[in-house]
Amino acid sequence: MKPRILILSCLLLAGELFAQQYQKTAVGIKTKLQSMDVEIQFYSPSIVRILKSPEGVLFKKESLSVTKKPQETKLTIQQKGDVLSMKSEKLKVDVDFKSGKISYYTLAGVELLKETESGATFTDFDDVGSKTYSINQLFTLDKDEAIYGLGQQQRGKLSLRNTKINMIQDNKDDYVPFLVSTKGYGLFWDNYSPTTFEDKPRSTSLKSEVGDCIDYYFMVGGTIDGSIAGMRELTGQAPMFPLWTFGYWQSKERYKSQNELVGVVSKYRELGVPLDGIIQDWQYWGNNYLWNSMEFLNPEFPNPKKMVDDIHNMNAHLIISIWSSFGPQTKQFREMEPKGMLLNFGTWPQSGVESWPPNRDYPSGVQPYDPYNPEARDIYWRYLNKGLFSVGIDGWWMDSSEPDHLDFKPSDLDLKTYLGSFRKVRNAFPLMTVGGVSGHQRAASSDKRIFILTRSAFAGQQRYGANTWSGDVNSSWESFRNQIPAGLNFSMSAIPYWNTDIGGFFAGAYKKGWGDGTKNPSFQELYVRWLQFGAFTPMMRSHGTDVPREIYNFGKKGEPIYDAIAKTIDLRYSLLPYIYSAAWDVTNSQSTMMRALVMDFNDKKVVDISKEYLFGKSILVAPIVNAQYTPETIVKSNEQTGWDKNNEEKGAKDQTINFTQTKSTKVYLPEGTVWYDFWTNEKIKGGQEIEKTTTIDESPLYIKSGSIIPFGPKVQYATEKKWDILEIRIYPGANGEFTLYEDENDNYNYEKGAFSTIKMEWNDKSKTLNISKINGSFKGVLKNRTFNIVLVDKTNTAAGINNSKFNKTIEYSGKAKSVKL
Known part of the structure; x- marks a missing residue:
């Protein structure tokens, strides 16, 4: 017992x-x-x-x-x-x-x-x-799994395996401590x-x-998409941007008067080249001691309200540079300093006078503010609202949002913020400063969707209506190549909106012996290829210093470079129905617009492809990332050296370049589908590398079989014409579907159900396109429209856009229809 x-x-x-x-x-x-x-x-x-x-x-x-x-x-x-x-x-x-x-x-x-x-x-x-x-x-980790994400890195590689990354926010590196795996x-x-x-x-x-x-x-998540959806469920969903933000944006460092700024928009309208956005860079506030005053104190901007109205009257939009720091003579600085709301470390600019190198005898005294402090965020918005939002500015270019941290000393991280040491919260700086502006604007008004262009990001920032650009990158082929994997890893960090300075920011090296550099064939070729890539990013924005970027600086209609630029911008606008619908897929279904090929294809060869991607779920983009007509130039610069204007000395000009010649490049087409050459409609089986003939005005694009792609009308700005006549292209070889999305374009009524969708499904076996009844409604919804339907094959030699042969034209009044082709 x-x-x-x-x-x-x-x-x-x-x-x-x-x-x-x-x-x-x-x-x-x-x-x-x-x-x-x-x-x-x-x-x-x-x-x-x-x-x-x-x-x-x-x-x-x-x-x-x-x-x-x-x-x-x-x-x-x-x-x-x-x-x-x-x-x-x-x-x-x-x-x-x-x-x-x-x-x-x-x-x-x-x-x-x-x-x-x-x-x-x-x-x-x-x-x-x-x-x-x-x-x-x-x-x-498993030996064979691949991982991606961790924000944007300028490494030139896609896969994160066998890599060491020191993650602290910087001008060109935006770190997001989120990664995804091919294991789901x-x-x-x-x-x-x-x-x-x-x-x-x-x-x-x-x-x-x-x-x-x-x-x-x-x-x-089961897939990379599913894992990204989980991260957005955890940290916030991405709202819709206004339709106009998906048009073409012109910018440079910097327009020096309101007449120059307005004149750029006027010139685009005169030339008939589409444009939706213009950007005003720094120093509209005057000298560096007034840095980021959020007021037009520069006498070259005497009537900001008229400036904004003039731009709006030409059906364009204006966003403006604002910073995370303030000069010592600004009202913001004087209000924040006694309250301990400034961070005293070396930031941009370092001199109070505009010259290079910085004159240390006249320090700027500019200091970043403490965005972790809710009262500081309130003060920031109060001045922003009074000085800029009140005159009708359409959005914000939040520069140095990481922020610039020059002459870094480890002791700088000891500085106190509202949430503890700067070290403790360092990488979340962009999240807090961007979130401060976004939250205040949304509380102030729902009439205009928030649009913020920002240089840095952190986990969760997608919820704030922000599009991140890749920083002050060099104008070189090497830098250009790095942007593609940088953007793809950033997108796989669950933040779907990203872009670059088209042409690269620091371009002074191209001026030697070439005046303003725009006639230098080396820069012309690089700029055109970068622009063709930029047309397939979530924001198409041309920007940089030293070399002007407006189309009319590159020649005139009928000349190869001008025509290549105009053709690329027109292509972007023809795809707006596709792009805006892809944006709804981001908001509604947690999708991603720039898609690494590994997200969509079970093909071991695409696991580390860093020079191709899908834009939306149908268009394979294979940018030309090596010089074909001119010698490649290696350009090295950074925030310090890039501003050295000592580059006007005479230099030897390149030999005469013939941009009308055809060239070729290699493209890998993933297996598991059939592909169509967008420019020729040639049908090609996937799972092979091909040699593609190219010209200066065409960069390789391929459409996945089963795709349904709507093409919009030729316009000068995104909302010029309603989408009452659309070309619907069907790329046969597989079943497919597409949902066309429309709403009121620039308010938050879509959150209350004010939008419509039309689902289109292609049955490849029966060669039938089924178009659903329209689902939903909003003010201004189209009651009737025309669909010009094209069943793509090589006999419909489309030359890209706007001149296909239509197989059928149907009238659509919102009721379900089936079309046999």
């Missing part, structure tokens, strides 16, 4: 020990692992959060990026030996009490990701008097301090300088 009692007691004790190993919560469990307090929280069936901290150390963490709250999720919890398994409807999470590692699986038992044993470390760190930690977490999961490291990502053969790690806790989110 006594032995039985002993055995029973041991069993009860063992059960009690197992029971004490974890505690159930409303959204998961709490437990202790290897001297750490660990909490696992399910935010949804597919998203789980892991929190780790040294045992017994209390902390408070309110995420700057995450907007979603954890939701009660149906879980099955079972323990076998040392392993606790938690199952939701979407994934399984295993906790190994012995090794301390956490692993993630599909419901079918396929391992997705696992921590390494003893992979979490906390190292004591004194953060300007605050006891905290440097934190590190190690994971084990996403990982978000929720930390704002300088962080190092390193992928080695045995482990992959994320190490941050400051963290009261390890805080990361694992999400299972």
Whole structure:
């Protein structure tokens, strides 16, 4: 009898020990692992959060990026030996009490990701008097999986494997600590301090300088798209931009008077070249001591209201440069400084007088503000609203939003912000400053959609109506090549809107011996190829210093370079129905506009292709990224050297270049589909590299079989004509579908249901196009329209746009129709 009692007691004790190993919560469990307090929280069936901290150390963490709250999720919890398994409807999470590692699986038992044993470390760190930690977490990745994201890097590569990246925001590098895997999961490291990502053969790690806790989110999406959708569910959805933002934008450093600015728009209208946006760069406020005053204090801008009205009367829009810093003579500086709302470190500009090199005898005194402080964000908007929004400016060019941090000293990170040391929150600076403007504008008015062009970004910024550009990049072929993988990794970081300075920012090297540089064939070729790439990014914006970018500086109609530029801009406008519908797919279905080929094709050869991508889900873009007509020039410059204007000395001109010659380039077409050459309609089987004949005015474009693409009318600006007559091209060879989206173009009524969709489905076997009844309505919705339908084949030699032979023309009044072709 006594032995039985002993055995029973041991069993009860063992059960009690197992029971004490974890505690159930409303959204998961709490437990202790290897001297750490660990909490696992399910935010949804597919998203789980892991929190780790040294045992017994209390902390408070309110995420700057995450907007979603954890939701009660149906879980099955079972323990076998040392392993606790938690199952939701979407994934399984295993906790190994012995090794301390956490692993993630599909419901079918396929391992997705696992921590390494003893992979979490906390190292004591004194953060300007605050006891905290440097934190590190190690994971084990499969040898053959590929990972992408982590924001924008100028590495020239797509894959993140076998890479070390020191993530601290910079002019040309925008870091977002979110990555996606070809195995169908996403990982978000929720930390704002300088962080190092390193992928080695045995482990992959994320190490941050400051963290009261390890805080990361694992999400299972099944695909890269699904993982991105999970990240947007967690950190906010991307709103719709106005239709006009998808037109062509002209800019330069800088228009020096309101007459010059308005004159550019007028000249485009006179030439009949489409234009929707013009951008005013810095110093409309006057001297550097008045930096970012948000007022037109420069006498060359005497009547800003008239300037804005003149631009609007030509059916164009204006956005204007604003910064994250203020000069010492501005009202903002004088109001913020006594309240401790400025960060005293070296930023742009460094001299109070406009000259190069900076005159250190006359320091500018410009300082960034503290956007982590809600009162500082209020002050920022108050002046922005009064000085610029009130005169009708249409959007904001938020320059230096990382911000510029020149002559960096480690002690600069010791500066105090509203949320602690600058070190602790450094990388979230762009999120806070962009969010401050976006939130205030939306509270002030819903009549005009927020549009912010910004130089930096952080996790969650997609919710603020911002399009990020890639910074002050060099004007060189090498730099141009780097932009494609930079944009694709940025897009796979769940922030869908991105663009570049078309032609590159620092272009002074092309002026030597060539006046303003616009007649230099080396720059002409690079500019045209960059423009052709820019036509297939979410914002088509020409900008840079030294060499002007307006079309009329490159010649006149009938000349090869002028005609190539005009043709590319026209192509962009013809695709606006496709592009705007793709934007709705981003907002409504968490899609991505610039798509790495690995997102859509199960083809091992595309895993690390960094020079091609899909724009939307139908158009393969293969930019020409090597010089074909001129020698390639390597240009190196940065924020410091790029402003050196000592480049007017005479130089040897290139030999005469014949831009009418045909050239060729290689293009890889992914397997699993048939492709159509956009320019010739030639049908080509995927899974092969081809040699493509090219001209200066055409860059390789291919359309996936099964695609349905609407083409809009020829216009001078995006809303000039309604889409009452559309060309609908069908690329046969597979079934396909497309949803045409329309709304009121520039307000938030779409959030209340004021929009319409028309779904089109192609049945390849029966050669039938089924057009649904119109779904939804809004003020101004078209009651009747004409669809000119083209079944693409080589007999319909389209030469790109606007001159195909129509197979059928149908009248559509909003009722369902089937068309046999």
